Every structure is written in structure tokens, then in C-alpha cells.
Amino acid sequence: MLPTIEWRDDAVVMVDQRKLPAEETYVSCRSAAHVARAIKTMVIRGAPAIGVAAAMGLALGVKQSSSTGTQKLAADFYKLCELMAATRPTAVNLFWAIDRMKQSFAAGVTAGESVDQLKARLVAEAAAIHDEDVASCRAIGAFGASVVPDKARILTHCNAGALATAGYGTALGVIRGAIEAGKTVAVFADETRPFLQGARLTAWELVKDGIDTTVITEGMAAPLMRDGRIDLVVVGADRIAANGDTANKIGTYTVALVAREHGVPFYVAAPVSTIDLDTRDGWSIPIEERDGREVTHVKTVRLTPEGAKVFNPAFDVTPHALIGGIITERGIARAPYTDSLAAIVGRETVAG
Numbered sequence: 001m002l003p004t005i006e007w008r009d010d011a012v013v014m015v016d017q018r019k020l021p022a023e024e025t026y027v028s029c030r031s032a033a034h035v036a037r038a039i040k041t042m043v044i045r046g047a048p049a050i051g052v053a054a055a056m057g058l059a060l061g062v063k064q065s066s067s068t069g070t071q072k073l074a075a076d077f078y079k080l081c082e083l084m085a086a087t088r089p090t091a092v093n094l095f096w097a098i099d100r101m102k103q104s105f106a107a108g109v110t111a112g113e114s115v116d117q118l119k120a121r122l123v124a125e126a127a128a129i130h131d132e133d134v135a136s137c138r139a140i141g142a143f144g145a146s147v148v149p150d151k152a153r154i155l156t157h158c159n160a161g162a163l164a165t166a167g168y169g170t171a172l173g174v175i176r177g178a179i180e181a182g183k184t185v186a187v188f189a190d191e192t193r194p195f196l197q198g199a200r201l202t203a204w205e206l207v208k209d210g211i212d213t214t215v216i217t218e219g220m221a222a223p224l225m226r227d228g229r230i231d232l233v234v235v236g237a238d239r240i241a242a243n244g245d246t247a248n249k250i251g252t253y254t255v256a257l258v259a260r261e262h263g264v265p266f267y268v269a270a271p272v273s274t275i276d277l278d279t280r281d282g283w284s285i286p287i288e289e290r291d292g293r294e295v296t297h298v299k300t301v302r303l304t305p306e307g308a309k310v311f312n313p314a315f316d317v318t319p320h321a322l323i324g325g326i327i328t329e330r331g332i333a334r335a336p337y338t339d340s341l342a343a344i345v346g347r348e349t350v351a352g
Helices: 032-040 047-064 070-085 092-110 115-147 171-180 197-208 218-226 252-261 337-345
Strands: 005-007 012-015 026-029 152-156 185-190 212-216 232-235 239-241 246-249 266-269 315-318 325-328 331-333
Touching: 005 047, 005 115, 012 032, 012 047, 026 032, 032 047, 032 070, 047 070, 047 092, 047 115, 070 092, 070 115, 092 115, 115 171, 115 266, 115 325, 115 331, 152 171, 152 218, 171 185, 171 197, 171 232, 171 266, 185 197, 185 218, 197 212, 212 218, 218 252, 232 252, 246 252, 252 266, 252 315, 325 337, 331 337
Parallel strands: 152 185, 152 232, 185 212, 232 266, 266 325
Antiparallel strands: 005 012, 012 026, 239 246, 246 315, 325 331
16 A cells, blocks of 8 residues: 555655656655645645644654753644644644644643653654554445445545545545445546646556546536436545535535536545534635645646736535535444534534
8 A cells, every 4th residue: 555654764754746646756854844844835635644744743843852851842842733733724634633642742741751751652642643544544445335336436536545644545445445345436536626636646546556547627527427427426525514514625516516416426535533523614614725826837837827816725615415424434424414423523512
């Protein structure tokens, strides 16, 4: 399985997703600032993978701290947390991972651990977050396989595969889970403009796995559904609000609308760490707007005339009414999502 991100020789090593599929190269991040920059510039992307990267970046930064006292180490740690939190605003897994690292650090301080013990604690916590992500993706795949009919033609948008996680994937985990269950599937991968994650990353992953894959532009999804050539849509998520509204890569909302129009089941696959019960609905999800150059250029080639304005939100929000189910490692949540998501997370109350 593709090693999206791993801890190796006191460095955070990740595949450079900006260079795929032409080059399979790896970046060795040897400081917390380097990890933060890799998240910001999309060397690594995908909500679960961003969370893992942030945890490893915090562990690396703390391990490299020269502080000899707990109080000074704590100051260094919380400054690093601010650095990581400023990288990308929409992916809630980022903040979930930071909070989990904070809780672990606080527990160590309360237990009276030494500086060396606190450093070792955070390295171990980051490793646990990594391993748990892979396990949760496999569980998502197992649950999701149940909604995939044999010989299904599945449409997916953006990349929610091994590259977007610590391994295996969420939406692509559902596809892999169905295949492991003995089902035959074919995948239509939306190109996903403007960063082309579907064409560059999803197609690359699936082709490497020997899975039947066809790349299409977003504008081709509607006629395919109209003509009965899509049986199921499965996408990932960067944040799921308490009511089931879901932020995912820009263009997902359009796919969901078309799927409803043509009676095609639409599912979201994501780990529980992506569910944000403290965010009431989709209107409350912060949407990142990225550099307009992603729209005006493909690498160094300009596509648009000088002077044209650019609007480049990285995500949109799909209302919960368009979602047939949210597939997690703890089962499939269905409407009413305020109840089912709270039950899956294990909280009785949600943002109100």
C-alpha cells in the first residue's frame, strides 16, 4: 500500500502529491515548520492525512525542542500548535489532531512526566493517530461495501483515497472494500478542477491497483447519470456539521444535485474525526479560498487573460438532504443526521 506519510529517522516523510502522476517523489520534513509548509502548499492534502501530518509535525517539533524544563517545553508546544492550526481552515481533522495532541501533552504534565517522557509521549501519540487512521479507513471500506452493488459503476470526486489518508482511503476505501468483498466495480473519476486531484491522484491510485478507471471532467457527470451509466456516487469530506451538511472539494455540491435529479444514491465516506458536532450546519463551516494562480495556470502555462478576476474556493457544502448516508468506521449514519451522527460520535447533545 502506498506510504502516504510516515515517521522515518526523526523526519516526517510524505509523497509529494503536487508532482503526481508524473513523478513519485518524497519530501522529508525535518522540522515542524517544514511540515506546516507542506500542508499549506498541498504537498500533502486530504483531511485525514492533514491531521496525521499535523500530529507528526507537533511531535517532531517537540522532540527537537532544546527546552530543559516542562514549562518552557509547554510554551514551545503550544506555539507549534498555533503554527499547525494556521495552515488550512476547513479540514476539521487538523484541529481534531491538534486537540488530541494537546490532551496527551496535558495528561503527561499532570502525571509529572519529565521533558524526555513528554517528548516520547507525543511521538507515540502521533504514531497512534497514524495507525488508527489506517484501521478506520479499512473499517469504512468494510461498512461501505454493503451499499455497493455488484458490477457497480461508481462516480467519485476529488481524491479520497490512500493519498488523502494515512492509507487505504475513505471513498476509495469503500471501492477497495467492495472489491475485497468479491464485487466487480468500475470507477468514473471526476477530473476535479482546478487542482485536478481526480485526474492526477485518484486515477493514479486506482490504475496502480488495477481497478477499471475512466477520467471525466465535471461537466460529463450529468449526462452519464442521465443515461443510466452511474449506479452510485461516493465522495469524501473535510468537515461534517452536526446536521449532516458536508464540506468537500469544490464541485461536490453540483454532483450531489445531479445525483438527486437522476435518482443516483449519493454517499459520503469519512472517519468520525471528520464529524464536527460543534459546528451546527454547513453555513458555519469556514471555506478556504486559495491562490487564484491555481485557476489561471496549469503549472507554468497561463490559461486566462491578464486582468480577469478569479474566485477560487477550495470547498463547497453539500446540504444533508442530498446525502443518502455517511459511512464511518462505526457504521453508516442516515437521516436524521442530528441524531445518528451524535450517536456515532457518542455525544447526546449537539451544537444548537
